[in-house]
Amino acid sequence: MHGADIQLKEIESALLAEELTFHYQPKVSFLTGEIIGCEALLRWLNPDGTVILPDDFLPQAESSGFITEITAVMLPKLIEDIEALRAVKSDIQVAFNISALDLRSPYLVKMLRSFIGGRRIDPGNIQIEITETAVVDASERVRTGLLDLVALGIELVMDDYGTGYSSLEMLSRMPFSALKLDQGVVRRMTEDAKNTHIVRSSLYLARELSIKTVAEGVETAAIYAFLLASGCNEAQGFWIGEAASRDDFVALCKQRRRWPASSYGLLYNAWVNHISYRQKVLDLVHTLMLTKPGEWGQLPKMELSHSPARCRLGQWYRDASHGGGSPDYMRLEGPHRLMHAAGESLVRAAQSNPEPDVVIKAIKAFLEYSDVVDAEVSNIVERWMEKSLRQSLRPDDE
Known part of the structure; x- marks a missing residue:
């Protein structure tokens, strides 16, 4: 059956006959190479053995409003599956797609509050994915519903990022914890450099907003490697694994399989964050001098923290799992702290509006410390890449 041929009464009968079920597609962490979670994808298992995909029946259910009935019936089944998955991986995170209509109903939040309150799952075991088009021009009830989910400790993920017309507006207005790069954009990176630019720009934006990134549609080892090197957090796609039944997904988790992983992405993110901090300081000082x-009081708000502890670079080199205690990393400690202190002093000098020579001196000190930090990070990257290349062979070298 195809979407145009399916009648609403058939969907209703399928739900009543328990022909709808979830299949789970794995998501892998680029940091560990391990399965970190999955996406719950609805499947209609026909008695004749055919499988009907959601694109063939969910649009009809959504347009008729029947989607809320599907959610009400299938959510408890999802929780049962998550309980089974937790027995294998207690911190499993399962992404679940919802409709804006679900948020207009009070039952979604009530059910999740009950499941979490009853300790059947932890808030971290479930993510809610919603497309930007679902919340554009949404009612206050929808926005309240999203905030209620966040209050429960549930992460919100903007699904199909890059396909709508107001992604930036939605990211600024709603408390999303992650954005999911649209699979079409990810796939087209091999065809058009513009799509690659969109992906890289999206990763940069997410880093600036301190939210995670998930790339779907990862169908080749080459695309996986590119995303890993670019600092993406998680990947999902056929190259990693297709959606499977709960039992098959449990079996996959038990295999403890690992995909390629690297901490380079974290270092890359941290380095970009350092460069962004430097640019923000200089931009702010320049703006203060021009106004x-x-x-x-009328200047745009800017998130600018001078604390080294809040800087991703500082967090990175202090993490013992990324070389804490090593001279290579500890050499970064002093210059990094001095750079942030110099940045704070520079902003204060500009705000106190003294003689230009005072500000110029503060700028020079700030940039000198920043250059030292850059040089140390460059040395770490050089040594890391040399070690990595010597430990592994490219496929054509095997």
């Missing part, structure tokens, strides 16, 4: 103190 009068009475106008400063």
Whole structure:
């Protein structure tokens, strides 16, 4: 059966006959190479053995409003499956797609609050995925529903990022914890450099907003490797694994299989964060010098922390799992702290509006410390890549 041929009463009968079930597609962490979670994908298992995919029946269910009935019936089944998955991996994180209509109903939040309150699952065991188009021009009830989910400790993921017309607006207005790069954009990176630019820009934006990134549609080892090197957090796609029944997914988790992994992505993110901090400081100082103190209250808000502890670079080199205690990393500690202190002093100098020579001196000190940090990170990257290349062979060298 195809979407145009399916009637609403057939969907209703299928739900009543328990022909709808979930299949689970694995998501892998680029940091560990291990399965970190999965996406729950609805499947209609026909009695004749055929499998009907969601694109063939969910649009009809959504347009008729029957989607809320499907969610009400299938969510408890999802929780049962998550309980089974937790027996294998207690921190499993299962992504579940919902409709804006689900958020207009009070039952979704009530059911999840009950499941979490009854300790059947932890809030971290479930993610809610919703497309930006589902919340564009949404009612206050929908927005309240999303905030209620966040209050329960559930992460929100913007699904199909890059396909709508107001992604940036939604990211700024709603408390998303992650964005999921649209599989079409990911796949087309091999065809058009513009799509590659979209992916890289999206990864940069997510880093600036301190949210995770998930790439779906990863269908080749080459695309996986590119995303790993670019600092993406998680991957999902046929190259990693197709959606499978709960039992088959449990079996996959038990295999403890590992995919390629590297901490280079974290270092890359941290380095970009350091460069971004430097640019923000200089941009702010330049802006302050071009405006009068009475106008400063009208300047755009900017997230600018001078604390080394809040800088991703500082967090990275202090993490014992990434070389804590090694001279290579500890050499970064002093210059990094001095750079942030110099950045704070520079902003204060610009705000106090002293003689230009004072600000110029502060700029020079800030950039000198920043250059030292850059040089140390460059040395770490050089040594890391040399070690990595010597330990592994490219496929054509085997």
